[in-house]
Amino acid sequence: xxxxxxxxxxxxxxxxxxxxxxxxxxxxxxxxxxxxxxxxxxxxxxxxxxxxxxxxxxxxxxxxxxxxxxxxxxxxxxxxxxxxxxxxxxxxxxxxxxxxxxxxxxxxxxxxxxxxxxxxxxxxxxxxxxxxxxxxxxxxxxxxxxxxxxxxxxxxxxxxxxxxxxxxxxxxxxxxxxxxxxxxxxxxxxxxxxxxxxxxxxxxxxxxxxxxxxxxxxxxxxxxxxxxxxxxxxxxxxxxxxxxxxxxxxxxxxxxxxxxxxxxxxxxxxxxxxxxxxxxxxxxxxxxxxxxxxxxxxxxxxxxxxxxxxxxxxxxxxxxxxxxxxxxxxxxxxxxxxxxxxxxxxxxxxxxxxxxxxxxxxxxxxxxxxxxxxxxxxxxxxxxxxxxxxxxxxxxxxxxxxxxxxxxxxxx
Amino acid sequence: xxxxxxxxxxxxxxxxxxxxxxxxxxxxxxxxxxxxxxxxxxxxxxxxxxxxxxxxxxxxxxxxxxxxxxxxxxxxxxxxxxxxxxxxxxxxxxxxxxxxxxxxxxxxxxxxxxxxxxxx
Numbered sequence: 001x002x003x004x005x006x007x008x009x010x011x012x013x014x015x016x017x018x019x020x021x022x023x024x025x026x027x028x029x030x031x032x033x034x035x036x037x038x039x040x041x042x043x044x045x046x047x048x049x050x051x052x053x054x055x056x057x058x059x060x061x062x063x064x065x066x067x068x069x070x071x072x073x074x075x076x077x078x079x080x081x082x083x084x085x086x087x088x089x090x091x092x093x094x095x096x097x098x099x100x101x102x103x104x105x106x107x108x109x110x111x112x113x114x115x116x117x118x119x120x121x122x123x124x125x126x127x128x129x130x131x132x133x134x135x136x137x138x139x140x141x142x143x144x145x146x147x148x149x150x151x152x153x154x155x156x157x158x159x160x161x162x163x164x165x166x167x168x169x170x171x172x173x174x175x176x177x178x179x180x181x182x183x184x185x186x187x188x189x190x191x192x193x194x195x196x197x198x199x200x201x202x203x204x205x206x207x208x209x210x211x212x213x214x215x216x217x218x219x220x221x222x223x224x225x226x227x228x229x230x231x232x233x234x235x236x237x238x239x240x241x242x243x244x245x246x247x248x249x250x251x252x253x254x255x256x257x258x259x260x261x262x263x264x265x266x267x268x269x270x271x272x273x274x275x276x277x278x279x280x281x282x283x284x285x286x287x288x289x290x291x292x293x294x295x296x297x298x299x300x301x302x303x304x305x306x307x308x309x310x311x312x313x314x315x316x317x318x319x320x321x322x323x324x325x326x327x328x329x330x331x332x333x334x335x336x337x338x339x340x341x342x343x344x345x346x347x348x349x350x351x352x353x354x355x356x357x358x359x360x361x362x363x364x365x366x367x368x369x370x371x372x373x374x375x376x377x378x379x380x381x382x383x384x385x386x387x388x389x390x391x392x393x394x395x396x397x398x399x400x401x402x403x404x405x406x407x408x409x410x411x412x
Numbered sequence: 413x414x415x416x417x418x419x420x421x422x423x424x425x426x427x428x429x430x431x432x433x434x435x436x437x438x439x440x441x442x443x444x445x446x447x448x449x450x451x452x453x454x455x456x457x458x459x460x461x462x463x464x465x466x467x468x469x470x471x472x473x474x475x476x477x478x479x480x481x482x483x484x485x486x487x488x489x490x491x492x493x494x495x496x497x498x499x500x501x502x503x504x505x506x507x508x509x510x511x512x513x514x515x516x517x518x519x520x521x522x523x524x525x526x527x528x529x530x531x532x
Binding site: 094095098116118119120121122123127128131132134135218220221222224225226228229230231232233236237238239240241243244246247248250254255258259260261262263264265 | 415420423424489490491492493494495496497498501502506507508509510511512514515517518519520521525526528529530532
């Protein structure tokens, strides 16, 4: 969940409180994911109790988050409709809302974050009109993009995840060659994703907000714009690649190489070519420092106590400890903040000698870094599949460590 | 493309009844025709509806609803306008985004696995 989405969630929870919707009701959440953890934290901090987190994934049922049991969605049927409500901060709100209603649940279902502007499970005239207007807005944005990049084929990236952009870019040249395309413009969300694109060379880039990107993509779909390719593994809704994960474990790398781009399985990814040196490398003791990366937008967090252990371990051994931070992120206790640009991260990690990060897109950016690289995986299932994060995102040449219950930092 | 009220009423009712609704053109990829006649589909416990403007040779396990060309285009138009249901799907490949057929072409999945995946 990014900052804007988090603010939206806080606002909507406050509205529920002001309108006395949530008080004196048994609160259920639907969809166990990082966003739901943040919602649970928010409600608990405000003094509310959460009865349960509902989830379709059998692998998640029976587990707990902060003492809140994860149960099957059918559990809600034990409650009276007027004595309970379901809050949803997960992406698949429309499908979850539909599922609850089909189960026969008649209580209030509250959407707390608008993650998915593509989906509204209604065929009312009002919905169709509104969605048609959305397409019209998208056409205007698409036309502007076409006018700015007349000769170019368009590659659109529907989601702001650095790892997805990195992997996509590493296979894109093969795809362009396969289609005989000489020039392209890459549309991304936000500057950080644009920085990842630039790692791979001099591409024309168009930067959009999430809302605008959603609308352009909808226009592309509606008008069947054949000079645009949507380069993502599970967005928008027509991309059926995720269904394969119910049958087989396919790594994210293979999903992009084979599923998105249709390239042969043994295709070697391109490596980035445009890294730069961080201007303050002299602040880092060469080979005697650790760069820590504890923050990731869409990944369940790792407990502060574990990071504390890691910091203590390396501090005792005489290492400098830095925390990679952006914006309002705080450095871990007893570490120094460091904020290199994405294209400077490799030089920082190599100078330090050790990088330890929660498995996130930043780890993909550092794939080629010549240093000791440790990726920490919170113990969670990938979406609603039986596969663990490690199965999907394992990195070659890295130490891949899963943080399970009772994990203690013990490494030489 | 105009979307008529009758078509909306029909599809709304169909989404109440069926677990999966597939919209298909007759000249769709052969693999989808194979899917619609497959043992995997026959053995599925899901209630499945096929909507098409043409008669099609399909498994008796699948219900069929014939629509006019205009209604077919209307449904396609709706599908590409927004996600109005996770039960409704057009059975077609695409050169504009990644899809399961790429897994078949690259050997990641075999035909049976693609057919199973389509049923989710």
